Amino acid sequence: MELRQRLTLFAVTVAATPLVLGGCTTERKSGAGAQGRAAPPELTITPSERAQDVPLSAEVGTAVKGGRISAVRIIDDKGVQVAGEPREDGSAWVPSRPLQPRRTYTAEVTATGDSGKTTTRKTTFTTMPKPTKPAITSTLYFTDNQTYGTAMPVTLAFDPPISKEARADVQRRLFVKTNPPQPGTWSWLDDGSQAYYRAPDFWRPGTTISVRAGLGGLPIGKDWVGDADQSATSKIGRQVSLEIDNATKQMSVMRDGKLIRRIPVSLGKPSTPTSSGKMVIMEKHQYATFDTRGEPNGGYVVDVEDAQRLTNGGEFIHGAPWSEGDQGKTNVSHGCTNVSAAAADWLMNVTQVGDLVTFKGTEVQLQPGNGWTAWNVSWDEFVKGSALPVPAGLRPAPALAPHPGAVAGGSPAPAPSVTGD
Structure with missing residues (x-):
């Protein structure tokens, strides 16, 4: 069955590289003569002095030769200090929230060299008026103070989709921190409607993940602007996964990698098959109404209990007392995974949003973007979707040359997914 309440995928417009806005201000050097002949560090900062119409997503860019950034202070025209933090590579200082329109800010940056000598630069700039361009709406599917499963991808959806040319600028404003560290990367769907963040392996239970999509006020191309600055911090819970085999109907x-129960299922019948692939539990509903009137192969309304969404297209795991006689034997649903009422109730107490669900042996393959499909591709394929260079430690190992007798192969293109009940 297909639930008539579909996920609304929105998009966010975003803009240019952090503040590459031009020249530098006059430097002020301190410590002259105190450290012998050692030269002070060379420091360049952006935006340039008296820069106008600076984007609200502005960062203070820093470039140092012969030292490191030792202090950054930004205040607005009312004397209030702006909170923020440096990028990991030290290339910029990022305000914690978008700057205010038509306000003047002063940034003072100090770099310290190995000798102890310092260089300080200061710049004053004015932000642009409130953007009038249409905003790309972004939706962050990662909520604050939750406990997610180990396959939970950080998912951002965009409406309209982000063009290929603008994705690098958007991706630069997407920040993820994990504790303990478990680095990953972002990957875009081909159409730009979604971006996922994950690591090469599933999250370790107990990991804390902090996300910021700093897109508010970010220019995206010539015609769009980012709509919002969104942040969330949540934890990863116990490791749970579900594996459904059409051959056995189980x-x-x-x-934690150990079998704790087998449950008979009835999947989509041949005319409305369930998708095969690696899905992630997206939502959990104690009660839901599936209304498929006006949908292909639909036309019915039914109330169900203990429903867990797996795809945007309407594939769920849910209690189906009407098909208990078929479960474990025959596929009779419209694409959903039918289990007994008792099993569905038990599952609701075991699973979490973000748990992996793997289907195999059905008539169609899961399509990219039909749900959170970050795990439905290998890591080698996933990193190809990044709009920015992937750090060396996360790049796939070079492919070995095939044996002279090897036969080239590959997976067929995925067939269209089907909604069901």
């Missing part, structure tokens, strides 16, 4: 429930 669901295997795994916890």
Whole structure:
């Protein structure tokens, strides 16, 4: 069945590289003569002095030769200090929230050399008026103070989609921190409607993930601007996964890699098959109404209990007492995974949003973007979707040359997914 309440995928418009706005201000050097002949560090900062119409997403760019940034202070025209933090590579200082329109800010940056000598530069700039260009709406599917499963991808959806030319600028404003560290990368769907962040392997239970999509006021191309600055911090819970095999009509429930229960299922019938692939639980509903009137192969309204969404297109796991006689034997649904009422209730107490659900042996393959499909590709394929260079430690190993007798192969293109009940 297909739930008539579909996920609304919105988009965010974003803009240019952090503040590459031009020249530098006059430097002020201190410590002259105190450290012998050692030269003070060379320091360049942006935006330039008296820069106008600076984007609200502005960062203070820093470039140092012969030292490191030792202090950054930004105040607005009312004397209030702006909170922020440096980028990991030290290339810029990022305000914690968008700057205010038509305000003047003063940034003072100090670099300290190995000798102890310092160089300080100061710049004053004015931000642009409130943007009048249409905003790209972004939706962050990662909520604050939650506990997610180990396959939870950080997912951003954009409406309208982000053009290929603008994705690098947007991606530069997407920040993820993990504790303990478990680095990953972002990857875009081909159409630019979604971007996912994950690591090469599933998150370790107990990991804390902090996300910021700093897109508010960010120029995206010539015609759009980012709509919002969104942040969330949540934790990863226990490791749970579900494996459903169409050949046996059984669901295997795994916890920490060990089988804890098998549950008979009825999947989509041949005319409305369930998708095969790696999905992630997106939502959980104690009660839901599936209204498919006006949908292909639909025309019915039914109330269900203990429903867990797997795709945007309407594939769920849910209690289906009407098909208990078929479960474990025959596929009779419209694409959903039917389990008994008792099993569905039990599953709701075991699973989490973000748990991996793997289907195999059905008639169609899961399509990219039909749900949170970050795990439905290998890591080698996933990193190809990044709009920015992937750090060396995360790049796939070079492919070995094939044996002379090897036969080239590959997976067929995914067939269209089907909604069901």
